Amino acid sequence: MVTEKIIKVHAPATVANMVCGFDILGFAVKEPYDEMWIRLTEQPGITIINKDDYQLPAEPEKNVAGAALLAMLEELTQPVGFELTIRKHIKPGSGVGSSAASSAGAVVAANTLLNGVFSKEDLVRFAMNGEKLASGVKHADNIAPCIYGGVTLIRSIHPLDIVALTAPPLFVTIVHPQIEVRTADARSILKKQVYLKDAIKQWGNIAGLVSGLLQSDYALIGRSLEDVLIEPVRSILIPGFNTVKQKSREAGALGGGISGSGPSIFMLSKDEATAIAVEKVMQDEYQQLGLDHHTYVTTIHSSGVEIIKA
Structure with a gap:
């Protein structure tokens, strides 16, 4: 054994x-x-x-x-x-x-x-x-x-x-503002009921995102990276969130949002140059806010937990 x-x-x-x-x-x-x-x-x-x-x-x-x-x-x-x-x-x-x-x-x-x-x-x-x-x-x-x-x-x-x-090649830019958002707290503020029209829009975005990944359709991925249920509530816990999201898209990101329950924010890009430009946007925003932060430019990890010594 x-x-x-x-x-x-x-x-x-x-x-x-x-x-x-x-x-x-x-x-x-x-x-x-x-x-x-x-x-x-x-x-x-x-x-x-x-x-x-x-x-x-x-x-x-x-x-x-x-x-x-x-x-x-x-x-x-x-x-x-x-x-x-x-x-x-x-x-x-x-x-x-x-x-x-x-x-x-x-x-x-x-x-x-x-x-x-x-x-x-x-x-x-x-x-x-x-x-x-x-x-x-x-x-x-x-x-x-x-x-x-x-x-x-x-x-x-x-x-x-x-x-x-399956997913096409994607670059990931992450900023972690040095504040803590506890998952349990971030869950506690969520609405217990949602409007049917919002649920329908969310279902469409989920289906679109999965389809975009499977078809390597970057435009569809970008259109589908929208949250009408959770993000509007949780984003109030993250300073600078709306500015980072808007300016990241202007820099060429496909889109993104809150990573998990936050406070980290992630953005997806088609290429590394765009992902690096998005990192600069994130750094500039949190420097202006005077908030310590860490950033990462990385990619999706295909294998998960890796055995290093076995």
């Missing part, structure tokens, strides 16, 4: 929702990513060692990676112990799937040690326990792309039904 004693993985950041696809669409990016090491121990149970300055809990039941591994252990037929070391480069509360990277990275690494006894769908199911700990809700729009790579559609949670989508 066991193949190796210790392995290392890179667990990538992810962009959830993809503007109109709240809780059902997401994609993985090549940068940033968390580093994680896992080894088997003689003593059953889970030990977590944090190698960063975020002061995250080391108790497995209070740590998202630990919660994911505990769910996995419940379905193993023999007692197993893991020692998990985490060095996070994806800041918690950044909106680019920090909790998903920890949860997904842990179960992919553990499953590799166990010679792949669980399917990718199983791993998503386990990792969703980490998301529940972080946000109070079992959602998979960060978890699925982190494990599957590329762009994923969560057709259903109950039962779990994940569809991997």
Whole structure:
């Protein structure tokens, strides 16, 4: 059952929702990513060692990676112990799937040690326990792309039904203003009811976006990157959001919006030169606002969690 004693993985950041696809669409990016090491121990149970300055809990039941591994252990037929070391480069509360990277990275690494006894769908199911700990809700729009790579559609949670989508080459520009927006808080402000006309418009945008990805139709992708339900509410939590979005489009971006629950903002572009121009727009806006920020110019990551040493 066991193949190796210790392995290392890179667990990538992810962009959830993809503007109109709240809780059902997401994609993985090549940068940033968390580093994680896992080894088997003689003593059953889970030990977590944090190698960063975020002061995250080391108790497995209070740590998202630990919660994911505990769910996995419940379905193993023999007692197993893991020692998990985490060095996070994806800041918690950044909106680019920090909790998903920890949860997904842990179960992919553990499953590799166990010679792949669980399917990718199983791993998503386990990792969703980490998301529940972080946000109070079992959602998979960060978890699925982190494990599957590329762009994923969560057709259903109950039962779990994940569809991997093909996509044309896309460059991704991300800005992370150095403020924190907790996922649970960002969910709490959402409307509980929506108008039918808004729902119909949203469905059209989701269908258009998926069709644009599958057909490599950049114009259709751009037209479909519109959110009439979630963004109008959540954008008030992010300083400079409307200006960044408008000026990014003027710089040539196809479109974009809030990454996950924010505060990060992402924009998609057809080429690297445009993505770099969009980065300059983002930097200029937050410099004018006097708000510290980090930016990334990257691409969609086709493979998700990577086994670095196995």
